Amino acid sequence: MERTARAASTPTPEPLPAGDVAALLDGVPRQRGPVAALAPDTSRTVLQLRLPRPLPRRLLPTPTGTPVTFTYTAILALTSLFASWASPGLRYALYQDSSTDVAHLLRTPVFVLLASALWIAGGLLSPYALAFVLVLTALERRIGGARAILVFLAGHVLATLATEVPVGLAVLAGHLPDTSLHRLDYGISFGVAASIGALSGLLAPWLRWPLLALVGYSLVTDLIAFQDPMTNWGHLISLGIGTGLWPLVRRWRRERLQALPVAVPAAP
Numbered sequence: 001m002e003r004t005a006r007a008a009s010t011p012t013p014e015p016l017p018a019g020d021v022a023a024l025l026d027g028v029p030r031q032r033g034p035v036a037a038l039a040p041d042t043s044r045t046v047l048q049l050r051l052p053r054p055l056p057r058r059l060l061p062t063p064t065g066t067p068v069t070f071t072y073t074a075i076l077a078l079t080s081l082f083a084s085w086a087s088p089g090l091r092y093a094l095y096q097d098s099s100t101d102v103a104h105l106l107r108t109p110v111f112v113l114l115a116s117a118l119w120i121a122g123g124l125l126s127p128y129a130l131a132f133v134l135v136l137t138a139l140e141r142r143i144g145g146a147r148a149i150l151v152f153l154a155g156h157v158l159a160t161l162a163t164e165v166p167v168g169l170a171v172l173a174g175h176l177p178d179t180s181l182h183r184l185d186y187g188i189s190f191g192v193a194a195s196i197g198a199l200s201g202l203l204a205p206w207l208r209w210p211l212l213a214l215v216g217y218s219l220v221t222d223l224i225a226f227q228d229p230m231t232n233w234g235h236l237i238s239l240g241i242g243t244g245l246w247p248l249v250r251r252w253r254r255e256r257l258q259a260l261p262v263a264v265p266a267a268p
Contacts, residue, residue, distance in 0.1 A: 061137045068145025069136040076132070076188070080124045095119065095186055100160045102168040102181040117156055121187035128189045135195045142202050143252040148195070151245060155194020155238035160185070163234040185231070190238040193219070197242020198249045215239065 061070035083091050097104075098115035105112060120129050140148040164185065170176040196215055200208045219239060223232040 058141070059134060059137060061133065061140075066137050066140040066145065068149055069133070069140045072136070072149075073133055075118060076120055076129070077124065079118050080120050080129075083119065084123060095184060096182075098186050099183075100164060100185045101183050102164050102171070105161075105164055106168075113157055113160065116160075116186040117153075117188055117191060119186050119188070121189065128187070128192050131196065132188055132192050135192060135199055139195055139199045139202075139249075142199075143249055143256060147249075147252050151198045151242065151249065152188075152191035152195050154245065155197075155241045156188070156191035158241055159190040159194070159234040159238035162237050163230045167230065183230075189231070190234050193235045193238040194242035194245075197239045198245045199242075201243065201246030201249055202253055212239075212243070 061073055063070050083094070086094070098112060098119060100112045100116045120126050120132075122128070136148055136152065139151065143151075167176065167180050167183070171178060171180055193215070196211070200211050203211065216236075216239065219232065219235045223229065223236065225232075
């Protein structure tokens with residue numbers, strides 16, 4: 001609540017000396033959370049009010065506020081720009097070498113699972129590019145960078161395996177041709193979908209359910225269109241993985257809030 005001071009009818013008193021002001025500050029009740037900070041290497045407690053960041057700075061990654069998302073975004077921007085400038089043959093070769101198809105997963109699973117997450121299918125203009133920036137930034141601010149990446153990788157890896165393993169089994173059973181072992185599969189969309197699902201569990205209900213309804217409707221619509229059913233199923237699976245992580249991300253959120261610094265009284 002904003003407070004205002006009314007001028008008294010008595011004459012304005014003389015300013016207090018600096019030492020008296022410091023003594024008065026020692027009587028101010030301690031505040032919890034990010035509104036109070038202790039100045040290092042001094043004998044006085046300094047109460048520092050942290051004003052809310054401007055909205056664009058809170059939505060977008062910054063080197064100091066969300067370093068993990070900022071670094072990952074920079075890498076994705078570089079790879080996307082390189083792909084847009086490279087020749088079609090080179091671009092296809094890079095995508096193929098990074099593809100998480102069955103053949104690559106059998107030979108170099110760790111490499112392709114990581115390399116495939118360095119590209120954006122559709123480039124910087126893809127809706128998943130914007131979703132990545134906004135969702136990962138919000139998630140990192142709430143649970144930390146390392147944990148946000150764990151959520152992203154959980155969706156990316158588990159949804160990839162959930163869609164590619166059945167392809168391999170279908171080829172072994174003779175239901176699909178051998179060429180299905182080399183289908184092109186790369187991008188960040190599985191990780192983004194899982195991050196959206198996880199982030200929704202940290203939002204207020206009035207925002208959580210409309211977000212899930214909108215994203216779920218979009219993914220189901222893509223699946224009904226049947227243009228790329230394996231990828232579309234992967235998006236729904238990864239969204240489900242993210243929502244399944246609600247208890248974990250909520251616990252991480254509580255731990256992060258409890259770890260915020262608390263001001264202590266000044267030494268006499």
